[in-house]
Each structure stands twice: as structure tokens, then as C-alpha cells.
Amino acid sequence: MSKRTREASAKARIAAQREALRKQEQRRRMTMVVTVAVIAVVAIAVGWWSIAQSASEKVTGNLAPISIQEDGSVVMAQRGVTAPVVDVYEDFQCPACKQFEETSGSTLKNLAAEGKAKVVYHVITIFTDEPTKSNSLRAASAARCLTEGSQWMAFHDKIYQGQPSETAVGFTADQLVKWGHEAGAGATGFDSCVRGEKNVAAHQEYSSKIMSALKLAGTPTIMLDGQSLEDTAFVPSALREAVLNAAK
Amino acid sequence: MVQLASGRPASGRLHSVRPARSWVTTVARLVLGGVLIVAGALKIGAPALSVEAVRAYQLLPDPLVKIVGYGLPALEIIVGVLLVIGLLTRPAAVIAGVLMIAFVVGISSVWARGLRIDCGCFGGAGTLGQGEDPHYFRELLRDFGLVLCASWIVMRPPGRFAMDSALGLAGTREPYLPGDVEGDDEG
Structure with missing residues (x-):
């Protein structure tokens, strides 16, 4: 073999190698792009599914009749509907209760309106430290100043919308009076009842009775026919399904 | 020829160490990825609770709490799966490590x-x-251990049984080991 042909073949070999390397790099880049694209699509699908399956319901139509009981608990049910019973144990100051209300509150309203469940609200106070304890007591006491079920529910919703942080004094008398009026409470008795915190004792008595009787682990506790629903309560579709199954 | 002489013992040593190390990477991937998948899967069904858990830390402002609460479970599952199958191993391990440090x-x-x-x-x-x-x-001890797993994977990706290797995404060092050197030495 002459020197020249050897050089030529070496050059050709180097060129071929370069070409192969280039192709390989191109393939690698292509694979990378496709991989990232596939992962992005899967990520979007997972996120969409997560949001869709946990979407909150909208309140459709009128609420079922709401009545305030003598002990301060509140019943929302269509006439004659006595089962299944959904008990909601909540503290107006507890952030998880606000989260529950935002997530699943509308589902309970709809189920009651559809005549599929009797929903009972029990407002209690679980906090023992300040400022959360006093915030909770003021709000709960004010709710007991209402006499009309539909006003109570409107007030209940406003309270969660205006929930203060756990480190700040909130639910001030002025706020509570204002929300009460917005909810339809017109009587002058309401203002003095709220400002005088007249129902604190009755509320505390009810609250401690509930806590000791049920040994609640925390709020919110949602019970379906006496069984705690745990995490299910925070997934509207699962909550609805559980209640409908209990009705069968 | 000089290359060969000095290359042989080196590659001999590599052969005894590299497989063991790449198996360690695989185990680290499975542990870290497995924990992430389980953690994500237990949360993703009830994002409202996840939001609440994030809020309990009292570290993030409210809008961010929602985003993290909803997004974290999905991110955990996706990164976990990538680690287990060894796809985009290094970036996945970096994200997992940052999560654990957080x-x-x-x-x-x-x-x-x-x-x-x-x-x-x-x-x-x-x-x-x-x-x-x-x-x-x-909890700190567990997460710290997982940070170590993540750092190992970042340093020595992708380990055995990795999609990265199968797809040729594993980086360019490995294909050119001893075989190429010998092949070029014919003349």
C-alpha cells in the first residue's frame, strides 16, 4: 500500500467516524427532546386529573331548609329526610375547617338540597391558646345570636371568608356585627348579643360536652352516620359517593 | 501502544469498581424514587389536605401555599417515576435533592x-x-438520608437498569472505553 492511499483511507475513516459521531449526537438530542415532551404531557395530564377529581361543586338552586336547634347545633335537610346523617364538627378559627368549607361545603349543601342527606353542623372550640381561643369563642357566640337558619348559614360562610390567621386577633365585634347584618340579621338584639358575647358560656358548655363525648381528634371531623370520614371528606367526589352509598 | 500499556491496568481496576458503584446508584434510585412515589400518591387524591399540610408549616404566603399544595404531589410522583426507571436520571435526582433539602x-x-x-x-x-x-x-434523619441518595445519583448517574442507557442518553463517556482503543491500534 502506498503512503498516499493509506493517508486517504485514514482521512476517509476519520470523516466516517465524525459523521457517525454527529449522527449519534443528533439521535441523542432527538431522543432527549421527545423524552422531555412526553414527560411534560404526562405531567400536565397528572395535574389536570388531580385538579379535576378534586374539583369543588357549585351550589345549584336553593338550600334545603335550615333550622337552629336548642343546643345550638344546626340542621340542614329537606322535610322528612332523616338519613343518612352527616355531622360536621367545626371550629370557626381552624384553617383546616376553612379548607373543608371551601372544598366540600358546597357538596354538603347540594346533597341536603337534593334530599340525599341530613347535614348537622356542630360549632365547637378546640383552641386552648390565645389569640385563637378568644377568636373562636367570639365567632361561635355571635353565631348563636342568630335565630333564623338561612341567616345562620350565610353568617357561617362569611365567617370562614373572614377567618383571621392563627397568630392574630380577629373576628372582632365590629366585623361580626357587620357580617351578621349582611347575612340578614336586623334586630337590635343581635348587636348587643354579639358585643356582649352573651352566648360564650352556652357555647363552651356545648363544646366541652361534644369533645368529651366524641373524643374528637381535631376539627374538622366529618361523620357519616357516626363514622368519621377522615380524608374522604376533603375530596368532593368521594364525599358525595360515600353519602350516596350510605343512603342505599 | 503506550496507551494500551497504561490503559489496561486502569480499565481493569475500573471493571471491579464500576459495576458495584453503578449498582449502588440503582439502589439509591429505587429508594429515593420509591419514597417519592409513595409520598406523592398518598397526597394526590386529596389536594385540599395537601394544601392544608403546606399551610401548617406557616412558611409560604397564601397563593404559593395553594400552588405547592396542588403541585407537589404531582411533582413527587413524576420525579419518583423518572428515578425508578432511570430516565433523565441526573436532572431528576437534582430536583429530588432540592425537594429533600427544602x-x-x-x-x-x-x-x-x-x-x-x-x-x-x-x-x-x-x-x-x-x-x-x-x-x-x-423525619429529619429520613430526609437527610434521602439527600445523600440524591447526591450519590447526581454524581454517578444513571446506574444499572436505566432507561438513559437504553436510549443512549447516558452521556458519551462509556461507549468509548477499551474496545475503541484496541480497534484503532491495528497499524
């Missing part, structure tokens, strides 16, 4: 501030029942 910071901060919460790591709303005690030390 968890370590979050739990330490909660501990330092004297808050009593459940970490919400594997679902739940981050609240403790009456009489329940937080397990901050255990």
Missing part, C-alpha cells in the same frame, strides 16, 4: 419555632391529634 429546611424551621405539626409528608392535613407528638428528629 423539606429538611421546612421541618427544622417548624421545630425551631416550636410549632407542633405532623409533617404531612405522607398525606394528612398536617395536624396532630390530641396526645400525638411530632417526630421531627426521625
Whole structure:
């Protein structure tokens, strides 16, 4: 073999190698792009599914009749509907209760309106430290100043919308009076009842009775026919399904 | 020829060490990825609780709490799956490592501030029942171990049984080991 042909073949070999390397790099880049694209699509699908399956319901139509009981608990049910019973144990100051209300509150309203469940609200106070304890007591006491079920529910919703942080004094008398009026409470008795915190004792008595009787682990506790629903309560579709199954 | 002489013993040593190391990477991937998948899967069904758990740390402003609460479970699952199958191993391990460091910071901060919460790591709303005690030390130890797993993977990706290798995404060093050197030495 002459020197020249050897050089030529070496050059050709180097060129071929370069070409192969280039192709390989191109393939690698292509694979990378496709991989990232596939992962992005899967990520979007997972996120969409997560949001869709946990979407909150909208309140459709009128609420079922709401009545305030003598002990301060509140019943929302269509006439004659006595089962299944959904008990909601909540503290107006507890952030998880606000989260529950935002997530699943509308589902309970709809189920009651559809005549599929009797929903009972029990407002209690679980906090023992300040400022959360006093915030909770003021709000709960004010709710007991209402006499009309539909006003109570409107007030209940406003309270969660205006929930203060756990480190700040909130639910001030002025706020509570204002929300009460917005909810339809017109009587002058309401203002003095709220400002005088007249129902604190009755509320505390009810609250401690509930806590000791049920040994609640925390709020919110949602019970379906006496069984705690745990995490299910925070997934509207699962909550609805559980209640409908209990009705069968 | 000189290359060969000096290359042989080196590659001999590599052969005894490299497989063991790449198996360690595989095990680290499975542990880290497995934990992430379980943690994400337990939370993703109830994002409202996940949001609540994030809020319990009292570290993030409200809009961010929602984004993290909804996004974290999905991110955990996706990164976990990538680690287990060994796809985009290094970036996945970097994200997992950053997550774990964030968890370590979050739990330490909660501990330092004297808050009593459940970490919400594997679902739940981050609240403790009456009489329940937080397990901050255990949680920190676990997350710190997972940070180590992540760093190992970042340093030595992708390990055995990795999609990266199968797809040729593993980097360019490995294909050109001893075989090429010998092939070029014919003349």
C-alpha cells in the first residue's frame, strides 16, 4: 500500500467516524427532546386529573331548609329526610375547617338540597391558646345570636371568608356585627348579643360536652352516620359517593 | 501502544469498581424514587389536605401555599417515576435533592419555632391529634438520608437498569472505553 492511499483511507475513516459521531449526537438530542415532551404531557395530564377529581361543586338552586336547634347545633335537610346523617364538627378559627368549607361545603349543601342527606353542623372550640381561643369563642357566640337558619348559614360562610390567621386577633365585634347584618340579621338584639358575647358560656358548655363525648381528634371531623370520614371528606367526589352509598 | 500499556491496568481496576458503584446508584434510585412515589400518591387524591399540610408549616404566603399544595404531589410522583426507571436520571435526582433539602429546611424551621405539626409528608392535613407528638428528629434523619441518595445519583448517574442507557442518553463517556482503543491500534 502506498503512503498516499493509506493517508486517504485514514482521512476517509476519520470523516466516517465524525459523521457517525454527529449522527449519534443528533439521535441523542432527538431522543432527549421527545423524552422531555412526553414527560411534560404526562405531567400536565397528572395535574389536570388531580385538579379535576378534586374539583369543588357549585351550589345549584336553593338550600334545603335550615333550622337552629336548642343546643345550638344546626340542621340542614329537606322535610322528612332523616338519613343518612352527616355531622360536621367545626371550629370557626381552624384553617383546616376553612379548607373543608371551601372544598366540600358546597357538596354538603347540594346533597341536603337534593334530599340525599341530613347535614348537622356542630360549632365547637378546640383552641386552648390565645389569640385563637378568644377568636373562636367570639365567632361561635355571635353565631348563636342568630335565630333564623338561612341567616345562620350565610353568617357561617362569611365567617370562614373572614377567618383571621392563627397568630392574630380577629373576628372582632365590629366585623361580626357587620357580617351578621349582611347575612340578614336586623334586630337590635343581635348587636348587643354579639358585643356582649352573651352566648360564650352556652357555647363552651356545648363544646366541652361534644369533645368529651366524641373524643374528637381535631376539627374538622366529618361523620357519616357516626363514622368519621377522615380524608374522604376533603375530596368532593368521594364525599358525595360515600353519602350516596350510605343512603342505599 | 503506550496507551494500551497504561490503559489496561486502569480499565481493569475500573471493571471491579464500576459495576458495584453503578449498582449502588440503582439502589439509591429505587429508594429515593420509591419514597417519592409513595409520598406523592398518598397526597394526590386529596389536594385540599395537601394544601392544608403546606399551610401548617406557616412558611409560604397564601397563593404559593395553594400552588405547592396542588403541585407537589404531582411533582413527587413524576420525579419518583423518572428515578425508578432511570430516565433523565441526573436532572431528576437534582430536583429530588432540592425537594429533600427544602423539606429538611421546612421541618427544622417548624421545630425551631416550636410549632407542633405532623409533617404531612405522607398525606394528612398536617395536624396532630390530641396526645400525638411530632417526630421531627426521625423525619429529619429520613430526609437527610434521602439527600445523600440524591447526591450519590447526581454524581454517578444513571446506574444499572436505566432507561438513559437504553436510549443512549447516558452521556458519551462509556461507549468509548477499551474496545475503541484496541480497534484503532491495528497499524
